[in-house]
Amino acid sequence: MTDTEREQLRVTVTVTDGDSIQQLIDCVDDVVDAEAVADRSSNSNEYPAAISIDVDEMTPKQWEALELADDLGYYERPRRTDLETLASELSISKSAVSQRLRAAEATLIRALFESTSGRDSTEQ
Structure with missing residues (x-):
């Protein structure tokens, strides 16, 4: 089976602390044919890259x-x-x-x- 024929699944996970990022990459690297890429283009944890907010108070x-x-x-x-x-x-x-x-x-x-x-x- 060629790479183009293989089914692929892309999972994006947002992790903000360095230790958790490394643990996640280590776990994914243990899986056969998996690739983990760390995107270090974030803002050095000045603020979160993704958040969830509650807008229940908005009319x-x-x-x-x-x-x-x-x-x-x-x-x-x-x-x-x-x-x-x-x-x-x-x-x-x-x-x-x-x-x-x-x-x-x-x-x-x-x-x-x-x-x-x-x-x-x-x-x-």
């Missing part, structure tokens, strides 16, 4: 505004849309869409730091 209206802003390019540089356009699409005022976006962004930032620090919002 449906905040989520809708955030999703529309992303879809229309509000977060791109340069922006492809502005608050006035978002407000028109949502049938609300500019100040209301601005408030919804700020509240959604604050929720995401808070969740981001809570997930990386291990604390919850009641500890602040």
Whole structure:
């Protein structure tokens, strides 16, 4: 069987500490025909490469505004849309869409730091 005929499985694992990375590579190297490659292009553990955040505190209206802003390019540089356009699409005022976006962004930032620090919002 040639290499192109063989079925392949690619597994990506994110590990942030050096000892665990080495243990994982050692384990995979023990498996026949397996290859382990360490990607050292990370940021030297200044912050995690991947996280999971809880957005339960975001309201449906905040989520809708955030999703529309992303879809229309509000977060791109340069922006492809502005608050006035978002407000028109949502049938609300500019100040209301601005408030919804700020509240959604604050929720995401808070969740981001809570997930990386291990604390919850009641500890602040």
